[in-house]
Amino acid sequence: MIEFRDVSKRYGADLAVEHFSLQIPARKVTVLVGSSGSGKTTLLRMINRMVDPTSGVVEIDGVDVQTVAAVALRRSIGYVMQSSGLLPHRRVVDNIATVPRLNGTATPAARERALHLMDVVGLDRSFARRFPAELSGGQQQRVGVARALAVDPNILLMDEPFGAVDPIVRSDLQQEVLRIQRETETTIVFVTHDIDEAFLLGDQVVILGTGGHIVQQGTPEEILAHPADDFVASFVGSDRGKRRLTVSTRAGQGDDRVLVDAGGYPVGVIAAPGGKLSIADASPRSRSISNKTDQAGDA
Amino acid sequence: MLWLWNNLGLVLGLTADHARLCGIPILVGFAASIPLGWLASRSGAARGILLTGFGILYTIPSLALFVVLPVILGTKILDETNVVVALTIYAIAMMLRGTIDAFGSVSGDVLESASAQGFSSVSRFWTVQFPLAGPVLLANLRVVAVSTVSLLSVASLIGSGGLGYLFTNGYQQYFIDEIVIGIVFTVLLALVFDTVLVIAGRILMPWNRRKLVGTAALRTPQRNWVGA
Amino acid sequence: MNFLLSAFAFIFDPTNWLGDAGIGARLLAHLGITVVSILIALVLAVPLGLLIGHTGRGRSAVIALTGAARALPTFGVLILFVLIGINFGAGLSLTPVIAVLAVLAVPPLLAGAYSGVEAVDRETVDSARAMGMTEWQILTRVELPLALPLLVGGLRSATLQVIATATIAAYVAQGGLGRYLIEGIQLRDYTRAVVGAILVAALALLVDGILAVVQKLVVPRGVSRGATRTTSSTGMTARRPTRSPDATRTPVTEG
Numbered sequence: 001m002i003e004f005r006d007v008s009k010r011y012g013a014d015l016a017v018e019h020f021s022l023q024i025p026a027r028k029v030t031v032l033v034g035s036s037g038s039g040k041t042t043l044l045r046m047i048n049r050m051v052d053p054t055s056g057v058v059e060i061d062g063v064d065v066q067t068v069a070a071v072a073l074r075r076s077i078g079y080v081m082q083s084s085g086l087l088p089h090r091r092v093v094d095n096i097a098t099v100p101r102l103n104g105t106a107t108p109a110a111r112e113r114a115l116h117l118m119d120v121v122g123l124d125r126s127f128a129r130r131f132p133a134e135l136s137g138g139q140q141q142r143v144g145v146a147r148a149l150a151v152d153p154n155i156l157l158m159d160e161p162f163g164a165v166d167p168i169v170r171s172d173l174q175q176e177v178l179r180i181q182r183e184t185e186t187t188i189v190f191v192t193h194d195i196d197e198a199f200l201l202g203d204q205v206v207i208l209g210t211g212g213h214i215v216q217q218g219t220p221e222e223i224l225a226h227p228a229d230d231f232v233a234s235f236v237g238s239d240r241g242k243r244r245l246t247v248s249t250r251a252g253q254g255d256d257r258v259l260v261d262a263g264g265y266p267v268g269v270i271a272a273p274g275g276k277l278s279i280a281d282a283s284p285r286s287r288s289i290s291n292k293t294d295q296a297g298d299a
Numbered sequence: 300m301l302w303l304w305n306n307l308g309l310v311l312g313l314t315a316d317h318a319r320l321c322g323i324p325i326l327v328g329f330a331a332s333i334p335l336g337w338l339a340s341r342s343g344a345a346r347g348i349l350l351t352g353f354g355i356l357y358t359i360p361s362l363a364l365f366v367v368l369p370v371i372l373g374t375k376i377l378d379e380t381n382v383v384v385a386l387t388i389y390a391i392a393m394m395l396r397g398t399i400d401a402f403g404s405v406s407g408d409v410l411e412s413a414s415a416q417g418f419s420s421v422s423r424f425w426t427v428q429f430p431l432a433g434p435v436l437l438a439n440l441r442v443v444a445v446s447t448v449s450l451l452s453v454a455s456l457i458g459s460g461g462l463g464y465l466f467t468n469g470y471q472q473y474f475i476d477e478i479v480i481g482i483v484f485t486v487l488l489a490l491v492f493d494t495v496l497v498i499a500g501r502i503l504m505p506w507n508r509r510k511l512v513g514t515a516a517l518r519t520p521q522r523n524w525v526g527a
Numbered sequence: 528m529n530f531l532l533s534a535f536a537f538i539f540d541p542t543n544w545l546g547d548a549g550i551g552a553r554l555l556a557h558l559g560i561t562v563v564s565i566l567i568a569l570v571l572a573v574p575l576g577l578l579i580g581h582t583g584r585g586r587s588a589v590i591a592l593t594g595a596a597r598a599l600p601t602f603g604v605l606i607l608f609v610l611i612g613i614n615f616g617a618g619l620s621l622t623p624v625i626a627v628l629a630v631l632a633v634p635p636l637l638a639g640a641y642s643g644v645e646a647v648d649r650e651t652v653d654s655a656r657a658m659g660m661t662e663w664q665i666l667t668r669v670e671l672p673l674a675l676p677l678l679v680g681g682l683r684s685a686t687l688q689v690i691a692t693a694t695i696a697a698y699v700a701q702g703g704l705g706r707y708l709i710e711g712i713q714l715r716d717y718t719r720a721v722v723g724a725i726l727v728a729a730l731a732l733l734v735d736g737i738l739a740v741v742q743k744l745v746v747p748r749g750v751s752r753g754a755t756r757t758t759s760s761t762g763m764t765a766r767r768p769t770r771s772p773d774a775t776r777t778p779v780t781e782g
Contacts, residue, residue, distance in 0.1 A: 050657055075659030085654025089672050089747030099658050131749030147658070358735045360691035362708055363724035370530050370721060376712075445598050452600040453695055457712060466603045470699060475610050482603040489598040 001026050002047060002155065002189065007056030007212075009042055016042045017212035020056070025204065026154075029181055029188040033198040034208030040191045043212055044157050047189060048077045060155070075099055078148030078156040078186075082163045084140035086132040086147070092118075093128040096146045103151065110150075117146040122176055138169035142176075149180070158190045162197070174200055195236050199224070207232055302476050310465070314484055317461025320454075321447045321492070323383050328390025328447075329440055335391065336398025337424065349395060357392035361385060361453050379459040386451060390443050397439030401432035430504070437500040441493050448489040452481070462488070534721035548706070550726065556702035557730065560621065560693050564628035565686055572633045573678070576640025580674065581666050583645075589637050596634040601692050604631075609699045624696045631692055632685035639681015643674025675745040683738045690731045694723075704730065 002024040009017040017039040024030045032040040045051040046058050049070040058065045065073060086095045094101075096114035101107065118125055121142040132140055141161055148156055158177070162170040178201065181188055192198055198205045199220040206217040209231065216228035227233040245259045245267060257270045303310060339346035356364075368374070368381040405428050413427045414420075455463025465481030468474075537543055544551045579585045605627045612623030647670050655669045697705025704726045711720025 071659050071661050074657055079657040081654055083650040085650045087651060087669060089749045102659060133749055358687060358731050359728040360694045360731055362694050363727045366708055366720045366724040449598055449600045452602045456698060463602060466606045470606045473610060478603055478607045482600060485600040486598050
């Protein structure tokens with residue numbers, strides 16, 4: 001478990017985070033979501049001491065991180081950032097093997113492990129000898145995730161890791177994260193400004209206002225069903241009825257039912273068991289199922 | 300200091316000489332680098348030839364160039380034309396890459412929208428690209444001016460180095476004061492050139508006034524022939 | 528053109544390469560002075576430049592130093608050092624010359640080292656730190672390899688500067704190819720002066736050419752591949768490495 005107790009961080013006169021307290025359960029995905037200025041990245045970076053709090057305590061399993069040497073701490077925690085941050089002069093396989101090598105693992109063993117991790121993150125082994133600049137953005141992020149997993153960390157910190165990849169690839173990567181988390185039971189702390197991503201990935205979602213003020217925390221279901229206030233309602237989009245779905249009277253094929261939101265846009269289909277999937281009434285106004293692009297703009 | 304007082308006429312005369320001998324290469328170098336830079340920013344082949352050619356010329360040590368030019372130009376070795384031509388070549392070489400970068404730094408969107416408004420390619424260059432490249436051009440010109448002023452003194456070895464005379468003469472007399480005065484006046488002259496350019500820049504590019512206050516010229520790397 | 532012909536005739540006459548004042552000895556002396564000065568400057572400038580680039584502290588001091596160095600007339604500074612050397616009883620030894628050359632080589636080396644480190648993508652450094660690299664490991668395994676091309680660029684500038692200044696140093700000290708130029712000018716033996724000019728120019732071009740090749744070789748393969756890929760896909764605007772289009776330009780545009 002990771003615990004923040006009354007943590008504040010000030011940069012000169014600016015308060016980035018003020019009196020922040022939170023418990024992050026082990027072996028779950030906790031998503032910190034908020035717009036820029038909410039201090040979410042600062043909070044994330046306090047866990048591996050990339051940022052030290054001005055006051056307050058951050059504990060991992062009851063141990064104050066300030067008592068652990070920063071370098072050793074960071075090597076035990078996986079970290080994935082938005083720009084993959086890969087070392088441009090090292091091949092993919094060596095990028096993934098970086099931390100094990102730092103920890104003294106022999107090169108052949110570290111490379112072998114790196115190749116295995118490429119399988120884990122769904123990256124073909126033929127990319128092993130390439131340089132980061134020879135990969136697409138999505139592939140680079142996969143390498144970033146593999147590198148973070150290289151030391152078999154108990155904690156994985158992810159700072160808007162998929163913010164810069166296109167929506168289809170992002171969706172794939174999100175599914176990979178969920179799968180990897182299920183398989184490894186790693187504690188993941190994930191930072192994003194995309195509420196859909198938060199709801200998709202988070203066992204626990206923490207919505208942050210400015211200065212790291214917790215506006216609401218809970219499971220996606222709880223937040224969606226009972227937004228704490230107008231800010232959250234607007235943030236998750238329920239105020240405009242985008243989240244309030246009804247079964248359309250317009251017929252789908254067979255027994256399928258079309259879902260529409262309060263604005264009248266068809267957002268998806270409930271497939272009848274055994275029936276064929278189809279988007280009924282595919283008028284030009286039809287939207288994608290996830291509403292993702294709209295939400296990103298709202299957030 | 301007494302020496303300076305007694306020889307003030309000489310020192311001021313040499314300073315004026317120095318300014319004249321540097322002024323021509325700086326102005327000609329700047330003027331020549333604009334069409335060359337424009338050419339190079341439009342054609343990859345021209346860019347390669349120009350950068351390589353001037354890169355090679357720039358590599359030749361100044362004293363060697365001063366001495367070889369008379370053979371090529373057919374001038375007398377003591378003719379100050381040799382020095383002016385050599386310094387002009389260096390000035391162009393120093394300006395060129397910066398000029399190419401400056402024209403390249405003007406955003407493509409701005410150029411496209413200018414074309415869309417109906418600018419011809421020539422008028423677009425003079426009314427849009429050239430003024431917008433101005434700040435970078437000026438930063439480069441400042442480097443060129445300061446370098447040229449300090450480089451000229453070497454030419455005193457072949458008899459036309461302006462303030463450099465104080466170095467050769469001071470050495471022959473073993474007189475340190477004279478050399479220090481030569482250095483100080485050279486640096487002062489470089490500062491005057493730099494200040495004049497900054498002021499000219501503020502007058503000609505009022506939209507950029509705030510940015511020019513800094514030390515743009517000082518921040519530009521001395522040489523950067525990475526691709527030459 | 529007669530002078531060029533007679534100069535080449537002089538250079539290609541093997542007997543002129545021998546002896547204490549022959550081309551061979553002077554060439555070696557020129558190279559020796561250059562190498563020693565550059566080595567001294569490297570020892571002084573590179574660690575300091577890397578430190579400044581890594582910490583970001585002292586940048587403005589370096590910028591001011593390189594700017595001021597540009598305004599100093601090297602010829603005057605050279606003679607000043609030599610005369611001071613004579614006053615201190617050094618005579619016409621090479622020590623003050625080498626001292627001046629080393630000092631002159633420091634600013635471009637410093638600028639190359641610090642701007643090279645500074646040009647490394649900050650995200651790359653940040654992620655290296657987040658992975659648990661120590662500051663030393665970040666400097667030696669990430670920043671230094673990526674800074675090498677610009678560092679060698681600084682070495683090229685410094686070396687050219689030193690070769691050129693070592694040429695005029697022949698005015699105040701024995702040795703070096705500059706002697707042909709100085710003797711030729713003083714004795715009004717123009718052929719001799721052209722001999723010196725040709726040899727010095729050839730040496731400068733050769734050394735610069737070698738360093739240009741070195742500069743290409745030290746570009747990390749991952750970086751050069753990225754750069755080539757960009758060039759082919761987007762044309763002339765993207766001649767710089769993909770990852771840090773702005774960073775490589777930092778020294779030019781940040782002012």
